[in-house]
Amino acid sequence: MGSEVASCCHSQPLFRGVLPCLRSGWYLDAWCHLRNDIRNFSLDAIRNAEILETASADVSDAQLNEVLGTGYGIFTGRAIQWATLIFSKERARWVSAERWHAKQQSKVLEDGRYELRVPFNDSRELVLDILRHGAQVGVIAPASLRETIKNEVALLASVYRK
Numbered sequence: 001m002g003s004e005v006a007s008c009c010h011s012q013p014l015f016r017g018v019l020p021c022l023r024s025g026w027y028l029d030a031w032c033h034l035r036n037d038i039r040n041f042s043l044d045a046i047r048n049a050e051i052l053e054t055a056s057a058d059v060s061d062a063q064l065n066e067v068l069g070t071g072y073g074i075f076t077g078r079a080i081q082w083a084t085l086i087f088s089k090e091r092a093r094w095v096s097a098e099r100w101h102a103k104q105q106s107k108v109l110e111d112g113r114y115e116l117r118v119p120f121n122d123s124r125e126l127v128l129d130i131l132r133h134g135a136q137v138g139v140i141a142p143a144s145l146r147e148t149i150k151n152e153v154a155l156l157a158s159v160y161r162k
Contacts, residue, residue: 027040027041027042027043028040028041028043028046029041031057031059033054038059038063080119080120080121081119081120081121081142081144081145082117082118082119082120082141082142083117083118083119083120083123083126083139083141083142083145084115084116084117084139084140084141085115085116085117085118085130085137085138085139085140086109086113086114086115086116086137086138086140087113087114087115087116087133087136087137088113088135088136088137089111089112089113090136091114091133091136091137092108092112092113092114095114095116095133095137096108096114100116100118100129101118101119103118103119104116104117104118105117115140120145123144123145123148126145127145127148127149127152130149131149131152131153131156
């Protein structure tokens with residue numbers, strides 16, 4: 001199958017030959033002929049699809065899990081960091097019922113706050129999920145993610161100072 005895929009990193013959609021791999025969610029996990037590797041595509045970014053005459057790649061479940069089961073959201077890959085987030089007591093009830101990642105680790109702290117640890121290799125989608133909780137969440141680690149959130153909040157605040 002060939003797909004024209006929009007990207008948040010490129011202004012123009014890219015045409016990619018992909019071979020679908022069955023998994024769950026709102027994403028297409030597939031072999032990408034353009035990148036010659038397994039990639040994850042958001043279904044709402046696929047603009048056009050067509051059947052290709054290319055033979056299907058033989059990708060094992062173990063290889064899929066190694067590449068796709070480790071990152072966060074649509075950003076998958078092998079280089080992994082762990083984000084540690086602390087949610088307020090008020091938000092803990094709701095967030096503790098959510099599944100952010102299959103390998104997430106979590107606990108309710110003694111004071112009622114909620115600690116969530118999730119793996120990621122690209123922070124873009126994780127940053128969006130963190131920001132939707134506003135002041136009800138703090139990033140404990142890694143320092144680079146904390147700095148990214150701090151900078152984004154400062155930019156957001158500058159929009160409203162005008």
